[in-house]
Amino acid sequence: MKRVLVTGVLMLAFGAGCSPEVGSERWCNRMDETPKGDWTLNETKDYARYCLLGDDKDE
Template sequence: MKKFAMLMLSLCAVTWLSACAPEVGSDAWCKQMKEKDSGDWTANEAKDYAKHCVFK
């Protein structure tokens, strides 16, 4: 039972830490998008990047 509790706690911690993403339009998000290959951007990401990072 103790091993199961530790396993569940570990899974929750990993899920919680990996779910963090910067808010669209924030400086961190703009920086992340600059580093991402523009060919991998979705249409919405490109629109949001132009709106929030280029035409501030």
């Protein structure tokens, strides 16, 4: 049982590392392909900020 739990945690950790950084061009492209009804409120705000308005992440 412990081995299954450890394997599951590792899979989640490695899977999260594959997502593009929020605000990057790759992230904006991925969001363009995602149905708008599946977006979270935070994703909607981030999309507007970084992809539509072009706000720089370093500010």
